[in-house]
Amino acid sequence: FFQYYFHSPAERLPLILDVHATPPKRTKIIQVAMVKHQLAALPLLAALLSNAVLADEYSHRYKEGDRVDLWVNKIGPYANPQEAYEYYALPYCAPDTRHHPDKEGGSFNALKAHSIGERLGGHALRHSGHDLVYPGASPSGTGVLETCTTKPLTDAQVKLFATAAEDQWFYQMYVDDLPVWGMVGEMLPDLEAAKSEHFGSDLSHLEDAVARHAESGGEFKAYVYTKRTLHVSYNGDRIIKVDLTSEPASLAEIKPGATLKFELDVQWQKTNTPFHSRFDRYLDHAFFKHQIHWFSIFNSFMMVLFLMGLVALILLRTLRKDYARYAISHGTRRADVEEGESDEDAEKDEDGKPLIKEHGSVPVTGVEDSGWKQVHGDVFRAPKFLPLLAAILGTGWQIVTLVMGVILFAVAGPLHGEVHEERGEVLTAILVFYSLSSVVAGYASGSYFKLYYATTPAGRSKASGAASTTGGPIGSATQWQLTMVLTVLLLPTVLAIVLSTLNGIALIYGTIYYIPFLVLLKLFFLWVFVSVPLCILGTLLGRHAKLGSKKSEPFPCRVNAIPRPVPEDEVPWYGVPANLVPFAGLLSFGSIFIELYYILTSLWNYKFYHVYGFLLGVYAILCLVVCMTTVIVVYFTLNAENYLWQWTAFYSGGSTALYVFLYSIYYFVFKTSMHGLVQTAFYFGYMLLISLGMGTLCGTLGHWSASNFVRKIFQNVKVD
16 A cells, blocks of 8 residues: 555556566557546456466566666665765676676666655655566576676776775665675776785685785785676575675775776575575574563563553552541541441551541541642642644644554564565555554644643633633634644654755765655655644544543642742652653663664664664553653652643653653664764764653653543542
């Protein structure tokens, strides 16, 4: 569905027509359908030709004599994944095949049709110019040698090759959607002088020679591999495995005026490996399913149990004492007195200590020992910057839905195709789920604003029918519009600023990781015509949603007209939100940092992340940890008679983002060899977006758990 939806109509036809026709005949069918605009007849045509199978890389089926495309994707420094250029940015020559640019009808360097997800992922596949023919029933071991010779190298071309060899540039190619990689060249000593002693066909001998030369402080020269062997294994009508090897004996020194003869030896071999397991060799099971990975899941699970015990043994026990004190102070018997328990025993806590104190002959309750009930008239007061918080929480719920949807989509890979086997499929899924989840953002922000707007001065005046004199110049309608606009623009604005900056850097340096104008236009249309209307619809639904058990009383306690002052003196350190928030974020980060290492390694070190079951489990653990730590922070905050808990709850969960970004700095310095402005900008730009998204997600979950906790405890308190 994603591959079909994000292609143009001309590109969709090969996906719709499932035919046995030969390539020329299939091209004729497509041309006739496009010229006559018989789009309504396509389903009937597909049904009539349903007995056929398309022989190309979309269906991954070929017949003997079919052309197999070899695509070149990118080339660049191995240490810098985002500093990638087009393959023919280096002065490689065009193969002497039917695709040669001097011949008509060739496909040399022709750009392949890409989905939006592929372009966002930095893929720009172009035809290599090599002419591969599927052998079919031909004997195994058949091969074709294709050659080409460059013109005499100029000084600029020599410099390009020398830079590629010095910075360890590598290139990536695709055959039937299977990637292969190869190195451009090496920095070596003078091979002509050392060939008889150190150099041979064994690459390990070459490495030994380089090591000895480096120890002696000798000079290195730039060499380029000129012969490569492409091993293609096939089973029946399907390609199973592709390997690319560079021959060390073909290394040629780069000198001005020299000509280089490049050779590609294509070897076809039969195999019995089934098609469904052909991608397993790209998955590093030893790395992703290491014992440390399992131990991290177990460690995070134990942290959840610890926090659950902490909440149960400390908070609930303390709250039970508080409820008992308040019941005694109001002259009512505790509701939790067990049968057979005397009133005297009921007025003691679990440790046998009295719940009331005697001051002479007058009993003095311990109400003042716990102050969270003292703020019952202000705890449900609207937070500062209500439209902004509503928009942030709406965006947070959108991210929560988006992440869960993408993870479940990836977990269901065996049903629709593994996401790591298709270029850009995860990014395409993110776009689809983001657009559809915009209605969640609108509903969450609209309902939250409606819930708390009635407690603002303007809301009180509106409810009483009087004109607002303290609500400021912004009225109800304007604040509704402001909330809706902030929800629509908040996340896209941040994305646009960061991605535009990175796009400008990519354009200046000429890398393929820039986003083309047409892709930007498609993204804009997707946002304007899908995301924005759904967000507005969600806001309207949230505005008219029924909140609370009673329409006129959405909260368990009434909000006082005059806010009480927040105590600032004699507040214990654990009652200050600034002291508690960092600890909450640290616990949340501690539950995910091992999984974060695996994710960052997949993003920046050329590994295919495929353990989405692990990711789903860690995501669930993160949600639980964030919720429980935020409840603890909010309880201590309310106990210090500080009723400004809404932003505190959001910061408590959102502080995880700070640790994620700090860890990304550590990973950049100690776990990678990245360098240069392009790669540094892309790394920290993407990590900034990831950290902000993580912070918004965790902050939203923390606020949600705190909100339910506050409602629950004040529902069980008798208020004068």
